[in-house]
Each structure stands twice: as C-alpha cells, then as structure tokens.
Amino acid sequence: MDPGLAKALVLVSSLVMVIIRAPHGQRSRGIKVAKSRKGPLETALLTLAWFGFFLPLVWVATPALAWADYPLHPVPFFTGISCLALGPRLFYRSHADLGTNWSITLEVREKHRLVTQGIYHRVRHPMYLALLLYSSGQALALPNWVAGPSYLIVFALLVALRVGPEERMMLEEFGKDYELYMTRTKRLVPGVW
Numbered sequence: 001m002d003p004g005l006a007k008a009l010v011l012v013s014s015l016v017m018v019i020i021r022a023p024h025g026q027r028s029r030g031i032k033v034a035k036s037r038k039g040p041l042e043t044a045l046l047t048l049a050w051f052g053f054f055l056p057l058v059w060v061a062t063p064a065l066a067w068a069d070y071p072l073h074p075v076p077f078f079t080g081i082s083c084l085a086l087g088p089r090l091f092y093r094s095h096a097d098l099g100t101n102w103s104i105t106l107e108v109r110e111k112h113r114l115v116t117q118g119i120y121h122r123v124r125h126p127m128y129l130a131l132l133l134y135s136s137g138q139a140l141a142l143p144n145w146v147a148g149p150s151y152l153i154v155f156a157l158l159v160a161l162r163v164g165p166e167e168r169m170m171l172e173e174f175g176k177d178y179e180l181y182m183t184r185t186k187r188l189v190p191g192v193w
Contacts, residue, residue: 014057
C-alpha cells in the first residue's frame with residue numbers, strides 16, 4: 001500500500017481534531033478559572049501530549065523520521081481508519097456535552113456544573129476515551145515505529161497520571177453528587193472500566 005494514504009489520513013484527522021477543539025478552547029479562555037490544579041506534572045504532561053500530537057505531522061512533512069518507516073499493511077491501516085473515525089466523533093460529542101465546563105487542564109471554572117447527560121451519562125471520561133481511540137488509530141494507520149505510536153504513548157501516560165487527580169478534584173467540588181455519579185458510570189469504557 002502507498003504510505004501517501006497514511007500521510008493524507010494523518011493530515012485530515014489532525015485537522016479534524018483541531019477544528020473540533022478550537023472553538024471550545026477559545027470559549028473556555030473567556031470563562032474565569034475558579035480553582036486550578038495545574039502544577040509542574042500537569043504542564044509536563046500537556047507538553048508531552050502536544051509533542052506526541054505533532055510528531056506524526058513531522059513524519060508527514062519531512063523525511064526526518066523515514067529511518068523508522070515500515071511497509072503499510074491493509075488490515076492495521078483500515079482498523080486505524082475505524083478508530084480515526086470513531087475517536088473524533090466521540091471527541092466532538094464530549095466537547096459538545098461539556099459545553100463551558102471544559103478545560104484543557106485540571107481546572108474548575110466559575111459556575112462550573114457537574115455534567116452527567118449525553119455521553120457523560122454512560123462514561124465519566126469520554127474525551128480521554130476519544131483521544132485514546134484517535135491515538136490508537138494513528139498507531140495502527142501510520143507506518144512508522146516512532147511517529148505512529150507517539151501520541152498513543154504520551155496520551156496513555158497522561159490518562160494514567162491525570163484521571164485520579166481529576167476525579168479527586170471533582171469529588172472535592174461536587175461531593176456526594178460526584179460519588180453517586182461514580183457509582184452509576186464507568187471511567188472510560190461503558191459497562192467495563
């Protein structure tokens with residue numbers, strides 16, 4: 001298979017993710033932060049996540065990572081396409097359902113409310129699930145040992161180190177309402193975990 005297909009897919013899917021997030025980022029900057037848990041670890045995780053997101057674009061635009069290329073195979077490529085289609089759809093839905101309550105980091109905004117409707121009715125962290133699906137799709141569809149899994153590795157690390165502190169922050173903010181919400185939802189995968 002032609003690796004140009006993977007390059008086109010990376011460009012399109014990256015653009016879609018930016019288009020989905022951009023208006024929410026712009027809107028969230030207009031709402032005052034009431035509480036922030038952004039420390040050095042959070043800053044480092046976000047920096048790594050940006051690096052992992054942009055490394056595949058380096059692969060697309062330059063030959064710098066060509067030494068790590070391998071042949072593009074149909075089965076992982078088409079499986080990757082499925083993940084790259086589902087991930088952004090879930091990403092959009094989770095942003096839309098959160099509305100003004102979204103933040104790129106561990107923050108509580110003024111007039112923040114606990115969102116339990118829409119996709120959040122079934123899972124507490126659908127945006128993380130969306131980004132794990134998206135990054136898994138990249139890892140499968142991008143035939144490069146470095147750029148392919150780069151976002152998946154750093155995003156899995158971010159999720160592993162962030163979910164606990166985020167849930168503690170939500171418990172502190174919403175108390176028993178969040179405890180009840182935790183009893184009837186799963187963290188990432190509905191009905192599983």
